[in-house]
Every structure is written in structure tokens, then in C-alpha cells.
Amino acid sequence: MDVKTLCLGMLSNKEACGYELKKTFESLFKHFFSAGYGSIYPALADLATSGLVECREIPQTGKPDRKVYNITDKGRVAFEKALQTNEPRHKLRSDFLAVMYFSELLDEGRVNRLLNDRIEAFEEAVEHITNIESEMGLNAPAGARFVAGFGSVIAKAGADYIESNRHLLTETDSGRIDEPAHSVQGTTS
Numbered sequence: 001m002d003v004k005t006l007c008l009g010m011l012s013n014k015e016a017c018g019y020e021l022k023k024t025f026e027s028l029f030k031h032f033f034s035a036g037y038g039s040i041y042p043a044l045a046d047l048a049t050s051g052l053v054e055c056r057e058i059p060q061t062g063k064p065d066r067k068v069y070n071i072t073d074k075g076r077v078a079f080e081k082a083l084q085t086n087e088p089r090h091k092l093r094s095d096f097l098a099v100m101y102f103s104e105l106l107d108e109g110r111v112n113r114l115l116n117d118r119i120e121a122f123e124e125a126v127e128h129i130t131n132i133e134s135e136m137g138l139n140a141p142a143g144a145r146f147v148a149g150f151g152s153v154i155a156k157a158g159a160d161y162i163e164s165n166r167h168l169l170t171e172t173d174s175g176r177i178d179e180p181a182h183s184v185q186g187t188t189s
Contacts, residue, residue, distance in 0.1 A: 001086065003035045004043040008071060008079040011053060015070035018044060028132060028144070031125050031151035044069055052078050103169045115166050122159035126152050 010016060010024055018040050025035045035043075044067075047053040052075030057065035071079070096118050103111050129152045136144055 003039045011071040122155040125155040
């Protein structure tokens with residue numbers, strides 16, 4: 001799903017300005033989708049040009065007018081169609097994993113720092129999600145509760161995996177890994 005489609009989704013709940021959409025990306029969506037002003041505002045401009053959202057300007061004293069966006073009927077139809085027709089992918093792009101792939105080129109102290117930092121980041125993600133769940137309360141939509149729970153489980157599993165398998169990167173002879181980090185039952189190495 002792209003930023004434009006997610007903006008339509010957020011606007012299907014309530015009207016918002018670009019700043020409010022960014023805050024949603026930084027809070028509710030933080031653990032699974034990131035977007036900044038550089039992608040949000042162009043997305044809103046494209047959506048407005050396509051007639052999928054409308055923009056109204058609210059004057060502010062001493063500041064530029066505040067642009068508030070709301071979804072149109074055409075936008076709502078487009079969003080619902082996108083939900084029905086797009087095959088959602090779960091993709092992972094991780095600088096951390098890319099560096100760990102080449103960890104034999106790093107000194108053990110750096111590897112340990114990176115592993116500890118990643119565990120800390122996972123723990124912070126769990127705390128962030130727990131706070132969001134508390135703010136949402138028991139009446140939050142089922143989808144929001146599911147996504148929060150999924151994110152929390154993934155972060156906990158990531159931290160647990162690093163703790164259980166860090167020896168593969170820090171206690172091997174001459175940087176060679178002789179055992180698989182994760183094997184699938186029914187396959188041979």
C-alpha cells in the first residue's frame with residue numbers, strides 16, 4: 001500500500017491536515033509504515049488533483065492558512081476498491097539485518113553494540129505499542145487492535161531471537177557460522 005492510499009484511509013475516518021496525518025504515521029502506524037512530509041504533502045496534492053480529496057483553507061492569525069483535507073465520495077470508492085483489489089505484501093527492509101549479514105567484517109564489540117541497540121529498539125517499540133493500546137482503549141476497532149498486537153508480538157520475537165542467537169555472531173571461530181540460525185523442520189541442511 002502506498003502513502004496516497006493510506007492517506008485516503010486515514011481521511012475516511014475524519015478530516016485532517018497534513019500535520020495530523022504525519023502524527024498518525026508517527027504514532028499509530030509507527031511500527032509498520034513510515035511516511036514524512038516529503039511523501040504526505042505530494043500524496044495529498046495528487047489526491048486533490050484526482051478529486052479523491054477536497055481541501056479547504058482555514059485562516060490562522062500570524063501563520064499560513066491551515067489546509068484541511070476530507071475524503072470525497074469518489075475517494076471513498078477508490079479507497080474501498082484499493083482494499084479489495086490490492087494483494088497486501090508484508091515486506092521487510094532492514095539496515096540492521098543487512099549489516100548483520102556481513103558481521104564477520106566487524107569487530108565483536110561493534111556487533112554486540114548493534115545487537116544491544118536493536119534489542120533496545122524492539123523493547124521501545126513494544127512500549128510504544130502498549131501505550132497506543134492504552135490510549136485506544138477497549139472500544140478501538142478490531143483492525144487497530146490486531147495491528148497493534150501483531151506489531152508487539154513481532155518486536156518481542158525479534159528481541160528474543162537476538163538474545164537466543166547472538167552467540168552465532170559473537171562466539172564463532174574466525175567468523176564462520178557452522179550452524180543455521182533457524183532451520184525449518186522437514187528440511188536438511
